[in-house]
Structures are given as structure tokens and as C-alpha cells.
Amino acid sequence: MEIVIYSNNFQLISQTEKRYLMPANFLDLHIVDYCQLRCKHCYLNKGNSIMPVDMIKNLCIDFLKTKLPLSKQIILSGGDPLLHPNFAEICELVRKLNCGIRLSTNGILIPKYIDIFKKSDGIQVSADGNKRSSQLYS
Numbered sequence: 001m002e003i004v005i006y007s008n009n010f011q012l013i014s015q016t017e018k019r020y021l022m023p024a025n026f027l028d029l030h031i032v033d034y035c036q037l038r039c040k041h042c043y044l045n046k047g048n049s050i051m052p053v054d055m056i057k058n059l060c061i062d063f064l065k066t067k068l069p070l071s072k073q074i075i076l077s078g079g080d081p082l083l084h085p086n087f088a089e090i091c092e093l094v095r096k097l098n099c100g101i102r103l104s105t106n107g108i109l110i111p112k113y114i115d116i117f118k119k120s121d122g123i124q125v126s127a128d129g130n131k132r133s134s135q136l137y138s
């Protein structure tokens, strides 16, 4: 489980499970640390951790209290964030905080959740090339 808070110049200034209240522009929550794929280039130290919904809520609230976010967007990543067992609930709580959702996902489970996404959400899916050989797996 990882919380990544980026400063104005995009340098990592905190990587911890503790709650922090500090100036930040982006909140990138790695809500799970596992994934269905095994990409060769993956930097993830995979495990089986799930960030509790209460922790996600508290982190979002703390982040918004800083009054410094560039925009009210919460980044949900992982692993694959769509594998979080409470993913739909997390999206609901982010919306209740009047924040937009930004996803970093491998895209496999997007069809399962397609009805909960809105046009204003941002979904980033990695593609490493247009040939099968570009998609290398270990």
C-alpha cells in the first residue's frame, strides 16, 4: 500500500502510510498493490495489500484541506485500482467530496465498471506499442 504526494515541482516528498497534512498538488493513492498482469517493465513491488476505505477518505479530506490542489482530482492507481473490492464505494466517496476521478489502470476491468464512470473522469491505460511484441511479460 502506498500513498504518493507530489510537491509543486513533482518531486516525491512523502511515501508512507501515515496521514500527512502538507502542501501538495496531486494525491495519488495506490489503493491496491497487486495486478492481474506481469509486465516486464513493472516497477511495482507486488503484494496483497488493500487500502481501507476509511483511510482513503481521510487522506482525501486531508489533501483537500491543504487548499493547494491544482484541481480537485484524486488519482486512483495501484497495482490495478479496479481490483480493490470496494472500488465502486471509493468512487462514490470521491464524488461526494466533489472531486473528479483519475484512474491509472491496465483497463482489463473497465467494462465491469463502465456504468459508474462519468465523462469528466480521466482514465489512463498504458499501451507500450502497437505490436504484440511490444507487450512483453515476464
Ligand code: SF4
Pocket: 035, 036, 037, 038, 039, 041, 042, 043, 044, 078, 079, 080, 105, 106
Ligand atoms: S499493468 Fe501496470 S501494475 Fe500491472 S503488471 Fe503491468 S505495469 Fe505492473
